[in-house]
Amino acid sequence: MMNSENRNAAAIRALLRENIRNIVPYSTARDDCKARMEIYLDANESPFDNGVNRYPSPHQPELKKRLSVLKGIREENIFLGNGSDEPIDLVFRLFCPPGESSMVQITPTYGMYRVAAEINDVEVIDSPLGPDFSLDASSLLGKIREDTKVIFLCSPNNPSGNLLDRDEILKILDNFGGITVVDEAYIDFSGAESLAGLVEKYPGLIVLQTLSKAWGMAGLRIGMAVADRNIVDIMSRIKYPYNISVPDQTRAAELLSDPFRTMDRVALLVKERERMSRILGTLPCVDKVWHSDANFLLVKFFRKDDVFSDLAEHGIIVRDRSSAHNCEGCLRITVGTPEENDRLLSVLGWENPETSYTGVPDTADRTASCSRKTGETSVIVRVNLDRFRRPEIATGLHFFDHMLEQIGFHAGITLDVVCFGDLETDDHHTIEDVAIALGECFYSALGDKAGIGRYGFSLPMDEAEAAVLLDLGGRTDFRWDVTFAGDRTGDVSTQMFPHFFKSLAEHLKCNLHIRASGENDHHIIEGVFKAFARALRQAVERSTSGTSVPSSKGSL
Ligand SMILES: *Cc1c(COP(=O)(O)O)cnc(C)c1O
Secondary structure, three states: OOOHHHHHHHHHHHHOOHHHHOOOOOOOHHHHOOOOOOOOOOOOOOOOOOOOOOOOOOOOHHHHHHHHHHHOOOHHHEEEEEEOHHHHHHHHHHHOOOOOOEEEEEEOOOOHHHHHHHHOOOEEEEEEOOOOOOOOHHHHHOOOOOOEEEEEEEOOOOOOOOOOOHHHHHHHHHHOOOEEEEEOOOHHHOOOOOOHHHOOOOOOEEEEEEOOOOOOOHHHOEEEEEEOHHHHHHHHHHOOOOOOOHHHHHHHHHHHOOHHHHHHHHHHHHHHHHHHHHHHOOOOOEEEEOOOOOOEEEEEEOOHHHHHHHHHHOOOOOEEOOOOOOOOOEEEEEOOOHHHHHHHHHHOOOOOOOOOOOOOOOOOOOEEEEEEEOOOOEEEEEEEOOOOOOOEEEOOOHHHHHHHHHHHHHHOOEEEEEEEOOOOOOOHHHHHHHHHHHHHHHHHHHOOOOOOOEEEEEEEEOOEEEEEEEEOOOOOEEEEEEOOOOOEEOOEEOOHHHHHHHHHHHHHOOEEEEEEEOOOHHHHHHHHHHHHHHHHHHHHOEOOOOOOOEOOOOEO
């Protein structure tokens, strides 16, 4: 019997062009040799170090490691290309015999799919989106021919800006046996969940993402395909070996190490998108503003040529998409900085310049951010004790992420944690260093925590029960009375949980007593994290009188 792993491999093999199936890739001596070398005389490089005298890694391990943590995707499912253009072109080269195959794409959509198809002599079949740019799976599936190897979807779509309905995409995946590409270049602006988590369920699914948009690295040219391991392997085998340069890999890894900056900028752009959309809708020159889940707006003007040249005269360039299907009279406007957007709006006749950007946090909020870098890990933690927002957690350990999210949700605070750690060794450093950074960050956000500070919370979690006592009075003490049945919970070793809370208590300089019992380890530890979060919530609550002295309500 075939397991699903082999089944996926066989299914993908069957989809490949015949000549590709048997290709032996170009290999480098460094690929073949696993041990660490000191002297490199294998590649005819210059031996004189100027920062770029060596060939780059063909496998980009550092970049993949960071993206894997940030996206919650296994490294083996990530292919990195020279922009998204490279995986788009590779899809045709892998799966579409030139001159005898076709692809189906939605329309209107991104122009590169057609360009790459035509270069590879693959016929393009257009499947128009509905009048509101919605996807109708059955109408698209009706366009498929015997020789159709690939379907291209783009969600949020360019130029229309809208997310495609997830259920309609799933209908296509369930009914098409070839390759389905879903381009998620703008997914970070949408708030929607990526389809990348489904690549193991659907071996024909390839999800494209890029560092060019939300991540602000268009100049580096780095695109990403997330797919079944077998597709990633074959893409890696036929790409140009050194497709991402040394400076590009280094710079991208650097920029990825500060994901909070990106998150803030994305939040600002989303706010600006909504503001612009609202204001544009009131302007007499505007016929219609389409709903957008991306960082641009498709806007229909009554006299779009006049608007275009008016903007150009004021030094503002936008994209004319009026020739695309269902886009008559439409310009596509990228969301810029608040000042840039104000200038565009005032050229278009907006007479009420308000400085409406309100993304600046309330300065009275108790916030802190801490970063911590060791040989093994690099951690950033950020908290705002006075404002709840969906936690953003990425440590590469899924179960641990889930537990940290419980702290954010149940304490009702903002908690963001990113950690790049040596998970290939084990989970020890990641969990310990997150605990330390978290403790320091809470401590510094609490500031002058005058007054008493003893809080407790006890809760049932199915058959399990957990109780947490927390005393922020300044003395450090830690007690742990919890027994687990197994060695691991999810992808975390259970012995790391007492270690986590102990390190946290030391760095938060608090007295922390934890007691829990039950039959199911998952329930026990989830109960502990939730009870801790609830105790913390009481501890950080401001009294109703508005001072920063914690309320004594809820003390023991
Ligand atoms: C901008 C964009 C990309 C990104 O292309 P890169 O080559 O990665 O810069 C991909 N897909 C769509 C639909 C885009 O609009």
